Amino acid sequence: MKKMFLGALALMFLTVISCKEATDKAKDAAENVEEATEDAANKVEEAAEEVSETIEDAVDGVPNFSDETVQAYVEKYEAYMAEYKKAAESKDMTAFAALGQKAQDLSAGAQEVAGKLTGEDAEKWTAYMTASAEKMQKYAQEMTQQ
The missing domain is CATH 1.20.5 (Single alpha-helices involved in coiled-coils or other helix-helix interfaces)
Incomplete structure (x- = not known):
């Protein structure tokens, strides 16, 4: 036990x-x-x-790019966006329609500029263009709202 x-x-x-x-x-x-x-x-x-x-x-703001051509393009794009915003805020369809040619010119210039982007600049470019597209979409929505 x-x-x-x-x-x-x-x-x-x-x-x-x-x-x-x-x-x-x-x-x-x-x-x-x-x-x-x-x-x-x-x-x-x-x-x-x-x-x-x-x-x-x-x-x-506008990021700084190492290539002068890219920087100049971005500055033109900023001026275009300012005009776009003004037209959208005033709901001025005539001014908005007049921006069509500038948009085409910028689109053609973007293809040219894309070939000049370095690695770091390419990242800045992508972020800048994404943010810019979002801004422009917002402006367009404001223009169509009553």
Whole structure:
């Protein structure tokens, strides 16, 4: 009986130790998952900040490009957008229609300019043109609203 009691006690002791080890392993695994999740969240946040900064640069003003031809094109495009905004805000369809030729000229110039973009300038260009298109879409929507 004494041997049985000691055997049962030893079995309980081993079970308690095994459970403690399993609990420790589970805690370690949870910590590893938490660290990996934090790392991934930080990387996503950093990437989002970079994209946001690039778009902000494009929205807040004209970005600077290394090629003079590209810079001149963007300045012409800014002037076009100012006229477009003015026509849209005043709902002046005559002025809006007159912008058609300028839009065609700018479109042809964009193809020429695209070949002169460096890697960094290409990123700026894409962000700038995306932001500009969103602005123009907003202006057009305002013009059609009653």
